[in-house]
Amino acid sequence: MVYLKKHIHIALGYFVIIALLGIVLRLFTIVVVPANYRYIVHTHSHIALLGWVYTALTTLIYKIYLIKKVIPRTYTVIFWSMQVTIIGMLITFPFMGYALFSIIFSTLFILASYWFVWLFISHTSKEQKRTLSYTYIRAALYYMVLSSIGPWALGVIMNTLGNTSIWYKIAIYFYLHFQYNGWYIVALFGVFLYILEKSNILISKSKSNLLYLSLQIGTLLSFFLSVLWTEPHTIFYILGGIGALFLIVAYYVLITIIIECYPRLYKYINSTERTLLKIVLVFLGLKIILQTISAIPYFSELAYSIIDFVIAYLHLTFLGIVSLCIFAFLSLLQLLRLSKTSIVLFLIGFFGSEILIIYKGLAIWLQFSLYPYYFTSLATISSLMAVAIISLLIYQLKL
DSSP states (O other): OHHHHHHHHHHHHHHHHHHHHHHHHHHTTTSOOSSOHHHHHHHHHHIIIIIIIHHHHHHHHIIIIITTSSOHHHHHHHHHHHHHHHHHHHHHHHHHSSSHHHHHHHHHHHHHHHHHHHHHHHHSOHHHHTSHHHHHHHHHHHHHHHHTHHHHHHHHHHHHTOTTSHHHHHHHHHHHHIIIIIIIHHHHHHHHHHHHHHTTOOOOHHHHHHHHHHHHHHHHHGGGGGGGGGOOOHHHHHHHHHHHHHHHHHHHHHHHHHHHHHHHHGGGSOHHHHHHHHHHHHHHHHHHHHHHHTTSHHHHHHHHHOHHHHHHHHHIIIIIIIIHHHHHHHHHTTSOOOOHHHHHHHHHHHHHHHHHHHHHHHHHHHTOOOOTTHHHHHHHHHHHHHHHHHHHHHHHHHO
């Protein structure tokens, strides 16, 4: 248990790094930064997805399903192999972007992630495999494997069609979609269901089946929303829209389950955890609404043409849903002590930066000027998230 907490400290360390890199990216519009902007973006995104979220989620999964197995040495080897690849990406991406060594480390990370999937599938017991939460975690890990088709395809596409091809961007969107919407969110559903199971809270068979099917169908079909910027055949708009409708159904079922379980679940969750999960639930609903709207051709084109809307959406998912939910679940499973001050600072920084990013997108869309010192304001408010995460990490180390 102690070493798992250290692993979470490492994950938080990556979160600190990506928050600081985020500030650096903001500074490019204010002062001269002696670095390549695109390379810093690559570093920021890779450490965010593979450093912070992957490390935190796999630690949660190990804690829930595998900690009692006689495999700590194997898990330790996998964990530190992953850290070597992440550090390798952290060292290489800022200076060379996508090049030989950064690609090697990225490839090794993917192979190591397959190893973790094997560890999970082969070492969970028959009793665990019969639980509803296991079904979700297994599906989430399969989505992680599925998402890796994107990076594998990128190498082929770059060597044949080049990075200006639409297939290059489609491969990236394929990876991001099944990372964010498949691996991350489905895994968090699984952790939530595990918490219900450990609290002896049962869900009706009909609701559990409807939730699972609607979530999986919605996750798969909503990928087509990511390719509408190519102005494809009408069938892709229809499939993407159907996927969004299934996600609405899944969200509705989730809400009904939470309402039914809340009186019994209330006593297991402290006030800070409850607040975070309520915020996550609101943001999840907002995310699904935005996905549904993006099935309309005008808005799909608008989202693609104005990068600020895309950034706001990705931050909504990564920071507002995934990261806040991870904080709550790590606290619930006693792998992290939450600091109310840190959480409040983080939320102020998140809300403030989202508002300013959307404001810039609206300015481009509606063609009005930004207010003076906009970029300085964005860098300043964003820095609150870095302060919050640093203080949260220090809070852990003091315990």
